[in-house]
Amino acid sequence: MAPMALLFERAERQRPHIPHEVVDLDHHDHYSDTHRIKGLSDGVFAIAMTLLSISLLEHLPERALSLGELRADLLSPLIVYAMTFIILGSYWVGHAIQFHYVVRSDRPLMVRTVVFLLFVGLVPISTLYLGKFVDDPIAIAIYAANLMLCGVGLFGTLLYATKDPKMLHAVFDRRIFRGASVSFVVGPVLYAVALVASFVDVRAALGLCIAVPILTFFPNPFWGRAWQWVVGRPERAE
Amino acid sequence: MAPMALLFERAERQRPHIPHEVVDLDHHDHYSDTHRIKGLSDGVFAIAMTLLSISLLEHLPERALSLGELRADLLSPLIVYAMTFIILGSYWVGHAIQFHYVVRSDRPLMVRTVVFLLFVGLVPISTLYLGKFVDDPIAIAIYAANLMLCGVGLFGTLLYATKDPKMLHAVFDRRIFRGASVSFVVGPVLYAVALVASFVDVRAALGLCIAVPILTFFPNPFWGRAWQWVVGRPERAE
Amino acid sequence: MAPMALLFERAERQRPHIPHEVVDLDHHDHYSDTHRIKGLSDGVFAIAMTLLSISLLEHLPERALSLGELRADLLSPLIVYAMTFIILGSYWVGHAIQFHYVVRSDRPLMVRTVVFLLFVGLVPISTLYLGKFVDDPIAIAIYAANLMLCGVGLFGTLLYATKDPKMLHAVFDRRIFRGASVSFVVGPVLYAVALVASFVDVRAALGLCIAVPILTFFPNPFWGRAWQWVVGRPERAE
Amino acid sequence: MAPMALLFERAERQRPHIPHEVVDLDHHDHYSDTHRIKGLSDGVFAIAMTLLSISLLEHLPERALSLGELRADLLSPLIVYAMTFIILGSYWVGHAIQFHYVVRSDRPLMVRTVVFLLFVGLVPISTLYLGKFVDDPIAIAIYAANLMLCGVGLFGTLLYATKDPKMLHAVFDRRIFRGASVSFVVGPVLYAVALVASFVDVRAALGLCIAVPILTFFPNPFWGRAWQWVVGRPERAE
Numbered sequence: 004m005a006p007m008a009l010l011f012e013r014a015e016r017q018r019p020h021i022p023h024e025v026v027d028l029d030h031h032d033h034y035s036d037t038h039r040i041k042g043l044s045d046g047v048f049a050i051a052m053t054l055l056s057i058s059l060l061e062h063l064p065e066r067a068l069s070l071g072e073l074r075a076d077l078l079s080p081l082i083v084y085a086m087t088f089i090i091l092g093s094y095w096v097g098h099a100i101q102f103h104y105v106v107r108s109d110r111p112l113m114v115r116t117v118v119f120l121l122f123v124g125l126v127p128i129s130t131l132y133l134g135k136f137v138d139d140p141i142a143i144a145i146y147a148a149n150l151m152l153c154g155v156g157l158f159g160t161l162l163y164a165t166k167d168p169k170m171l172h173a174v175f176d177r178r179i180f181r182g183a184s185v186s187f188v189v190g191p192v193l194y195a196v197a198l199v200a201s202f203v204d205v206r207a208a209l210g211l212c213i214a215v216p217i218l219t220f221f222p223n224p225f226w227g228r229a230w231q232w233v234v235g236r237p238e239r240a241e
Numbered sequence: 242m243a244p245m246a247l248l249f250e251r252a253e254r255q256r257p258h259i260p261h262e263v264v265d266l267d268h269h270d271h272y273s274d275t276h277r278i279k280g281l282s283d284g285v286f287a288i289a290m291t292l293l294s295i296s297l298l299e300h301l302p303e304r305a306l307s308l309g310e311l312r313a314d315l316l317s318p319l320i321v322y323a324m325t326f327i328i329l330g331s332y333w334v335g336h337a338i339q340f341h342y343v344v345r346s347d348r349p350l351m352v353r354t355v356v357f358l359l360f361v362g363l364v365p366i367s368t369l370y371l372g373k374f375v376d377d378p379i380a381i382a383i384y385a386a387n388l389m390l391c392g393v394g395l396f397g398t399l400l401y402a403t404k405d406p407k408m409l410h411a412v413f414d415r416r417i418f419r420g421a422s423v424s425f426v427v428g429p430v431l432y433a434v435a436l437v438a439s440f441v442d443v444r445a446a447l448g449l450c451i452a453v454p455i456l457t458f459f460p461n462p463f464w465g466r467a468w469q470w471v472v473g474r475p476e477r478a479e
Numbered sequence: 480m481a482p483m484a485l486l487f488e489r490a491e492r493q494r495p496h497i498p499h500e501v502v503d504l505d506h507h508d509h510y511s512d513t514h515r516i517k518g519l520s521d522g523v524f525a526i527a528m529t530l531l532s533i534s535l536l537e538h539l540p541e542r543a544l545s546l547g548e549l550r551a552d553l554l555s556p557l558i559v560y561a562m563t564f565i566i567l568g569s570y571w572v573g574h575a576i577q578f579h580y581v582v583r584s585d586r587p588l589m590v591r592t593v594v595f596l597l598f599v600g601l602v603p604i605s606t607l608y609l610g611k612f613v614d615d616p617i618a619i620a621i622y623a624a625n626l627m628l629c630g631v632g633l634f635g636t637l638l639y640a641t642k643d644p645k646m647l648h649a650v651f652d653r654r655i656f657r658g659a660s661v662s663f664v665v666g667p668v669l670y671a672v673a674l675v676a677s678f679v680d681v682r683a684a685l686g687l688c689i690a691v692p693i694l695t696f697f698p699n700p701f702w703g704r705a706w707q708w709v710v711g712r713p714e715r716a717e
Numbered sequence: 718m719a720p721m722a723l724l725f726e727r728a729e730r731q732r733p734h735i736p737h738e739v740v741d742l743d744h745h746d747h748y749s750d751t752h753r754i755k756g757l758s759d760g761v762f763a764i765a766m767t768l769l770s771i772s773l774l775e776h777l778p779e780r781a782l783s784l785g786e787l788r789a790d791l792l793s794p795l796i797v798y799a800m801t802f803i804i805l806g807s808y809w810v811g812h813a814i815q816f817h818y819v820v821r822s823d824r825p826l827m828v829r830t831v832v833f834l835l836f837v838g839l840v841p842i843s844t845l846y847l848g849k850f851v852d853d854p855i856a857i858a859i860y861a862a863n864l865m866l867c868g869v870g871l872f873g874t875l876l877y878a879t880k881d882p883k884m885l886h887a888v889f890d891r892r893i894f895r896g897a898s899v900s901f902v903v904g905p906v907l908y909a910v911a912l913v914a915s916f917v918d919v920r921a922a923l924g925l926c927i928a929v930p931i932l933t934f935f936p937n938p939f940w941g942r943a944w945q946w947v948v949g950r951p952e953r954a955e
Contacts, residue, residue, distance in 0.1 A: 011895055018894070020882035025890040039755060039813040041277060046525075046763025049284025053292065053362045054767065063370060067377035085359060092355030099277040099351060113813060114934060117806030121799060124767045132777060139781035168258035176263040180256070181249055220352060279515060284763075287522025291530065291600045301608060305615035323597060330593030337515040337589060406496035414501040418494070419487055458590060517753060525760025529768065529838045539846060543853035561835060568831030575753040575827060644734035652739040656732070657725055696828060 034169065037108045040116050044102075047120045048095045054127040055084050055091075058134035080134040082213070087130045089216040090190075091123070094153055096220075097186055101157070104175040104183075105164040112170070115163055119156030125149050143201040143208045147194040150212075154191035161187060190215055272407065275346045278354050282340075285358045286333045292365040293322050293329075296372035318372040320451070325368045327454040328428075329361070332391055334458075335425055339395070342413040342421075343402040350408070353401055357394030363387050381439040381446045385432040388450075392429030399425060428453055510645065513584045516592050520578075523596045524571045530603040531560050531567075534610035556610040558689070563606045565692040566666075567599070570629055572696075573663055577633070580651040580659075581640040588646070591639055595632030601625050619677040619684045623670040626688075630667035637663060666691055748883065751822045754830050758816075761834045762809045768841040769798050769805075772848035794848040796927070801844045803930040804904075805837070808867055810934075811901055815871070818889040818897075819878040826884070829877055833870030839863050857915040857922045861908040864926075868905035875901060904929055 015021065062080050064072070105112075129149040136142040161183055164170050193215045201208035253259065300318050302310070343350075367387040374380040399421055402408050431453050439446035491497065538556050540548070581588075605625040612618040637659055640646050669691045677684035729735065776794050778786070819826075843863040850856040875897055878884050907929045915922035 011891075011898070014876075014898070015891055015894070018879055021879065021885070021894055022890045024892055025888045035813070035817040039759065039809075039816075041280065042755065042759035043763055043809060045277065045280035045284050046522075046759050047767055049281055049522075050288055050764055050767040052358065053285055053288040053365075056362055056366045059363075059366050060369070063366075063373070067374040067380060070379060073379065073383075084363075088359045088362065089355065092352070092359070095277075095281060095355065096348060096351045099273070100348065102277075103273040110810060110814065113810045114806070117803065117809065117934075120766065121802045121806070124770055124802065125773075125798075127767075128770045128773050128777075131774070135777070136781040141784060141787065142781060145787075162252075165256055165259065171259070174263045176260045177249075177253055178262055180253070180259055184249070184252070220355075279518065283515065283518035283522050284760075287519055287760075288526055290596065291523055291526040291603075294600055294604045297601075297604050298607070301604075301611070305612040305618060308617060311617065311621075322601075326597045326600065327593065330590070330597070333515075333519060333593070334586060334589045337511070338586065340515075341511040400490075403494050403497065409497070412501045414498045415491055416500055418491070418497055422487070422490070458593075517756065521753065521756035521760050525757055526764055528834065529761055529764040529841075532838055532842045535839075535842050536845070539842075539849070543850040543856060546855060549855065549859075560839075564835045564838065565831065568828070568835070571753075571757060571831065572824060572827045575749070576824065578753075579749040638728075641732050641735065647735070650739045652736045653729055654738055656729070656735055660725070660728070696831075 034107045034109055037102050037105060040108055040113060041102055044095075044098055044116065044120060047123055048091060048098075051123050051126050052088055052091050052095075055087050055130055057127065058131040059084055061131065061135065079137050083130060083134045083137065086213050086216060087126060089220050090150060091126060093190070093216055093220045094123070094157060097157060097183070101161055101164070101183055104172045104179060105170055106172050107170045108164075109167075109170075112160065112164055115156070115160045119153070119160055122149060122152040122156050126153065137209070138205055140201045140205050140208070143205060143212070144198050147197040147201060147208065147212060151191045151194035151198065154187055154194065158184070158187040158191070186219065190219065272345045272347050275340050275343060278346055278351060279340055282333075282336055282354065282358060285361055286329060286336075289361050289364050290326055290329050293325050293368055295365065296369040297322055299369065299373065317375050321368060321372045321375065324451050324454060325364060327458050328388060329364060331428070331454055331458045332361070332395060335395060335421070339399055339402070339421060342410045342417060343408055344410050345408045346402075347405075347408075350398065350402055353394070353398045357391070357398055360387060360390040360394050364391065375447070376443055378439045378443050378446070381443060381450070382436050385435040385439060385446065385450060389429045389432035389436065392425055392432065396422070396425040396429070424457065428457065510583045510585055513578050513581060516584055516589060517578055520571075520574055520592065520596060523599055524567060524574075527599050527602050528564055528567050528571075531563050531606055533603065534607040535560055537607065537611065555613050559606060559610045559613065562689050562692060563602060565696050566626060567602060569666070569692055569696045570599070570633060573633060573659070577637055577640070577659055580648045580655060581646055582648050583646045584640075585643075585646075588636065588640055591632070591636045595629070595636055598625060598628040598632050602629065613685070614681055616677045616681050616684070619681060619688070620674050623673040623677060623684065623688060627667045627670035627674065630663055630670065634660070634663040634667070662695065666695065748821045748823050751816050751819060754822055754827060755816055758809075758812055758830065758834060761837055762805060762812075765837050765840050766802055766805050766809075769801050769844055771841060772845040773798055775845065775849065793851050797844060797848045797851065800927050800930060801840060803934050804864060805840060807904070807930055807934045808837070808871060811871060811897070815875055815878070815897055818886045818893060819884055820886050821884045822878075823881075823884075826874065826878055829870070829874045833867070833874055836863060836866040836870050840867065851923070852919055854915045854919050854922070857919060857926070858912050861911040861915060861922065861926060865905045865908035865912065868901055868908065872898070872901040872905070900933065904933065 059077065059080050062076050064076065068076065126149055129146045133142045133146040165175075165180060193211060197208045197211040197215075200211060297315065297318050300314050302314065306314065364387055367384045371380045371384040403413075403418060431449060435446045435449040435453075438449060535553065535556050538552050540552065544552065602625055605622045609618045609622040641651075641656060669687060673684045673687040673691075676687060773791065773794050776790050778790065782790065840863055843860045847856045847860040879889075879894060907925060911922045911925040911929075914925060
């Protein structure tokens with residue numbers, strides 16, 4: 004007999020309304036809706052995005068400055084702020100579109116979401132570090148690595164969720180799967196390039212970090228064609 | 242053949258339940274509900290509003306003060322706090338009313354929402370700066386510019402969302418469109434005036450910033466008549 | 480002709496799908512559901528409650544302390560933290576129960592909610608001040624005044640929302656109205672007493688602040704009878 | 718006659734649409750859905766998890782560091798960050814699964830939730846303290862005690878919610894009850910062991926704290942068998 008069984012039998016006697024065993028595979032497997040995952044993710048994104056501004060707080064002067072001084076002091080942290088906000092925003096958009104098609108969740112998907120958010124929660128810190136030492140190769144490497152890990156974590160939730168037909172919306176097809184995969188992979192790959200580049204040319208690495216959100220977040224004709232070239236088309240069913 | 246096609250074919254073989262192509266225009270176009278936009282926006286607003294109080298934190302004394310000292314030290318940051326909270330609150334009300342009528346979203350609307358929230362996320366910082374240097378014209382100019390950009394960003398989401406009939410609730414009519422547009426435009430215009438005024442008369446610019454929420458947030462008879470005069474009436478269909 | 484009419488006519492020509500006027504009184508009056516109010520309120524409460532811990536951050540030592548030193552340094556801020564968390568929690572419970580019965584919202588209700596949250600957002604700061612100067616009468620007075628204003632703000636949303644039958648759930652009756660009113664009023668009244676008491680006896684005022692959540696948040700037999708005595712019973716319909 | 722009755726009669730005359738008494742036991746008993754509990758909990762978890770990174774902020778250097786220096790300075794706070802994020806994440810998963818089965822709430826359940834969140838809100842502070850003094854037995858003891866209290870608080874909400882059949886989803890059976898109970902109890906018990914161990918061997922206590930999330934959060938074969946052994950099986954109904 005199991006060690007805690009006696010305790011449980013007592014608790015169960017006090018709760019006679021709990022049935023012995025309900026045969027309902029979906030619930031036993033802990034399938035549930037995705038509201039909690041969306042709620043926690045929206046919360047972490049909202050806080051991480053708003054906390055980005057602490058990287059500006061660092062640079063607030065002790066006395067009122069002239070416009071020239073403000074530009075000298077605040078321009079580069081402001082660019083880092085806007086760039087990171089847009090990058091986090093594009094991960095949020097990716098997450099929102101993914102969970103438009105992923106309609107049910109289970110425990111492992113929640114675990115993967117927590118791991119993904121663990122990397123998102125680090126972004127304000129690596130942004131702060133980059134904002135302080137914008138010319139330092141290691142600062143850029145840390146920043147690029149962090150954003151890369153966010154993308155990898157998000158891709159991990161997609162790979163897991165798409166394995167189980169019960170979790171997917173009926174309209175989720177291969178075209179959407181390819182599109183989502185590429186948009187989750189392309190960022191991390193470019194950040195990995197920036198990570199390597201940071202040890203060769205600081206400015207090029209930083210430029211690449213800025214280019215990623217501009218290329219992928221805002222629509223542009225170049226992107227559409229590149230997409231088609233990279234992704235290909237799923238073969239049609241005969 | 243596209244470079245990533247081989248990888249995709251492998252991933253797709255492991256996921257045979259994903260159909261080749263589902264013909265469902267709405268989903269392919271990534272129309273989804275607006276829950277995520279509302280969730281992220283509520284989060285960013287809640288954090289930005291609560292973080293406003295850090296502008297008071299700066300002024301907390303090292304020793305317990307008398308009432309007179311507290312008034313001297315904390316009155317102007319407290320007014321700045323309340324004023325900014327009400328202004329952010331009025332943008333939140335505007336956003337809530339807009340997304341009462343905008344019932345579906347797509348990727349570009351999410352992108353525009355992120356850009357709008359980028360400006361909202363800066364408000365605690367520019368408020369902190371204004372709270373520190375309440376007599377400095379540049380501090381007021383930065384503050385007014387930030388609030389102006391919030392209004393412009395919110396108006397941008399309205400202009401985009403109203404272009405697509407699929408996104409709108411059936412009861413959204415021209416009267417509501419005019420009302421929402423004016424309430425989103427009038428703030429930015431007044432903040433632009435305050436921005437210019439800050440270089441002429443610091444007190445007048447600050448007074449204007451305070452007047453905006455008092456005029457627009459709380460109902461008053463003057464406002465109703467001015468509204469009618471500015472907006473006009475949409476011509477009735479014959 | 481109104482000054483902005485020309486601009487509007489252009490925007491409306493580009494959006495021919497927007498009808499001229501839809502007759503639907505509910506929507507024209509901007510009645511909407513209460514999700515946004517709940518979302519923003521949950522957010523502000525969650526942040527304000529979690530930020531309370533910054534009042535402990537202040538007291539974190541520079542070196543590892545012994546248990547005795549920790550108790551001397553952290554006990555009183557820890558009590559202040561727990562007390563304020565419970566108080567904010569009880570306002571949150573009150574808000575949740577109120578919006579269980581208030582099922583629709585309009586613009587003025589949103590405005591009142593923002594004003595209520597403005598006071599909630601100040602609580603971490605006045606808690607921090609009290610945590611620093613726990614023996615100072617003015618610190619207690621500020622703290623009590625802030626909590627009193629939270630209660631008054633919450634009561635204001637109840638008074639407004641109950642005036643309009645369209646906003647109320649069908650089961651909202653006089654018994655619930657009396658119950659909610661008293662629970663929203665009793666806190667502010669006791670805090671007003673604490674506010675006055677703080678200038679007479681610091682310890683008594685602080686004790687009263689601690690007593691309020693213990694009396695009202697956790698169920699106890701005394702409270703039930705006092706309730707009956709204060710509230711009375713609504714006369715029954717014949 | 719009760720002292721406030723006159724005031725109430727006036728308020729009620731102004732609100733003649735509020736019925737005298739509606740007989741609807743569910744609502745009178747303040748049963749409501751669990752959205753607010755989920756919303757506040759997601760918010761507090763999101764903030765507490767994201768604020769964990771302030772324990773890294775403390776260690777940010779004044780000048781750009783080499784990789785070796787960064788590792789020396791940031792490795793142990795980074796491990797503490799990741800460990801605590803995963804632990805909070807596993808409490809969040811437990812909470813999400815619990816409220817998948819608990820479908821209605823009342824006032825006492827909200828009160829218990831606030832008490833649970835009170836402990837969650839302290840985690841960033843005790844993590845910060847542990848990150849600063851990672852070799853100090855008292856720091857580990859405080860940390861373990863805080864996590865233990867989180868588990869106890871969460872278990873308290875489960876014990877309360879399962880007592881009332883009206884609050885439970887129909888598929889909640891004894892197997893799920895045993896599973897949830899064990900997963901909520903096993904953490905606190907191990908943290909209690911770590912709490913005691915911290916006064917004997919600092920490294921062992923810290924190792925145990927790290928082992929808990931690794932053992933319980935990520936799936937592994939050992940865990941499945943241990944689970945079966947500890948929990949036993951509820952007897953089947955004949």
